[in-house]
Amino acid sequence: MKIKEVIAAINRMQADGVIGSYAIGGAVGATFYLEPVATLDVDIFVGFKPQPGQVLVSPSPIFDYLTARGGVVEGEYIVLAGWPVQFLPPNSPLVEEALAGAVTVDVEGTPARVFTAEHLAAIALETGRAKDKARLLQFVEAGALEVKRFQAILARHSLVDRWREFERTFLQKDT
């Protein structure tokens, strides 16, 4: 069970031209910047390559490629190296921007594309579930965000009011 093997498999898939850009998001992405937090799956955001004659993007080429190399499909997931992996299209302009701005991190010789800390935090704010708010709080408490870059992302994606509400709720000190 090794995430590093998952990353290597995705790199190979990219090199073979099955996917364009990719970036690791979710809890695994956050672990590049924070302390590790238990998670059950790996979220990979992918720039899907449109197939000729198809309007909707399809994950079929990914699943076909990976099952031919030992991956096992389980519902929406494909299990690689013991990890359920979910491939997700960018579902908002913020995630599209995050994918375009992802950075490459060296994991003991294996390059891994991952969202920046600021984009991961902004996506957590946009998604807004309880666990996303907890993750956002972790980013803030760890001092993992470059404030100016984070605020610029919030402004570009109309998230300033939501951030103020988050600050009021979770970050305001008692007076």
Next chain:
Amino acid sequence: MSFDLERILESKRARRRSLANRPVAEKLAMLDALRERACTIRQAAAGREATVLRESPPEYRGTSRKD
């Protein structure tokens, strides 16, 4: 060792900082170990969904008591 809450909280913060500052490869290996542990616990747990991987908690359904 003491029950000084401030010291306990500070030591927790220090532990988290120390974990966050470890090399990425080491942190990813910790995720591997955490997931294996979580899967073992889930499989051992009794219940109909013990083997189902679920990222989010099940929906909360409050019950109305009828006394």
